[in-house]
Amino acid sequence: MRFAVKENLAQLFFSGAAVLSGAATLLILGFMILLSLPVLESGLLMNILTDPWSPGHGQFGILAMIVGTLYIAGLSLLIGFPISLGCSFFIQITSPHGPGKLLKKLVQFMTAIPTVIYGFVGVFLLVPVVRQVFSYGSGMSILTASLMLGILICPTMILFFSQSFARVPKNFLLAADALGGTPFQKLIYVIIPHAWPGLLTGLILGFGRAMGDTLIALMISGNSVMLPSSILDSARTLTAHIAMIIAADFDSIEFKTIFICGSVLYLLTSCGILAARILDRRQQG
């Protein structure tokens, strides 16, 4: 009988831990919503979403940050996506042996490079280059941040793309080979039709990674609070905005709006994860 007690206790312990991990996710959401409530209740939400940010004039709008986030994340995806696609072709299709394996190792290694290092190199290498090439502003711009972020998000996308290419059933590929298909035809007619949900998932995860990154945007995008009008303008992302607020007065509206930023980021990334899950199920099923 003592066995049964031990078994049940263990199960209780394991399930307790799982509940704790699940609760962590909800707890963070709860805190973000709870702390944005005062602003939501005061009916200032529309002002906060549309006003410019100038605390001196009592305006605490985060529109410029939302636009900045979307600009930087979107542009970095535009830069990172073709490179990632090419690299995953390289790993899975054009040279799966030797060079492809090496590239995969390098890509896995890239995931271990600290973000702050990308930012540091960005400040001292990329910013001067951008400043000289375009001779416009300080060199800290949407473009600079997006170039670095584009490289940062590559590993996420490459690993996901290659994984979804590898999941294409072998007999489909063999059939295409038997019919005399070239690698290109195999890619267009067999692999992509089969793996597109995976491609989309990788894209969503890459976007989430670009949106959620703080250090690169904070260090090399210039952090101006104006609405950007070109990619050479400086901009501030939501993440950098949160990092920059060091308000001493916890009760100020200025301070409370950063929880709105937090909630927006939380909700956007969770939507991305949900979409990724649905797509993933689609490819498997």
Add this chain to the structure above:
Amino acid sequence: MKKPFFDRLLVAFSWGCALLLISAVSIIIGFLVVKGYKTINLDLIFADTRPLDGLLLKRQVFGGLFPAIIGTLSLILLAISFAMPVGIASGIYLSEYAPANQKWFFSLMVDILAGIPSIVVGLFGFSITIFLHHFFSNRIFPCLLISALSLAFLVLPYIVKTTQTAMESLPFQVRLTAPALGATRLENIIFVLLPTALSDIVSGLVLAIGRCAEDTAVIMLTGVVATAGIPKSIFSNFEALPFYIYYIASEYSDPSELMKGYGAALILLLICSGLFCIAHWIKNTIDQKQRFSY
């Protein structure tokens, strides 16, 4: 036979992208190495203090990286000791006990937690601090403990995921042998499944350690400062390598300080790539031994 045009295009495109990525990474790492290798010496870490005195904590180290390295190490130690038991236990629950609907729910939660930007996790830690400050004791401020707890939240999903995947990918024979000999579910988990999956779990843990070492956004909001010396307790402020690098990049005042920044970046890169190699080594070598014995 000549290859069709589109096939040559495909090959050219993939080689081009691969070379572009390789050169980007080499430029980033090469830039740091070329600029920073000269600064790597004992002075960088201990400044004017005698290394032995610094190591034995006899004297505070001023101007060196030693406090930042100690800060990062204590952060890792604390965060992993919070996240490891919970993470591994949840992973075991998800792979061995949970019914399908619970599994769906919990793994969705874990996925969302993994996707939350680290700055939001930091903001969460910060708001918890304010909460405690208001309602419990006004002596609670952002500190090492709060940072470590927030970091634990950040790496928890990685540990859960790797544990779950490692356990689920065990072959069926391994799973059935012990129960066939009369072992209970718990005995099967502790004596057979966990040891067999251990190499994957440990390599996941090492990668989680790497995340703790590199993350800057979380600790920025929860108690890291530019100069604090070696943390006296878990309730005091602390320094950390990644924050030091960020701080130097934005506020350096003279070239010698900047050089220290290069040195710190190089050291952090070495630590993180070292951890990555260890994780790979554990996964590959130990895993093969295990496969031999079955």
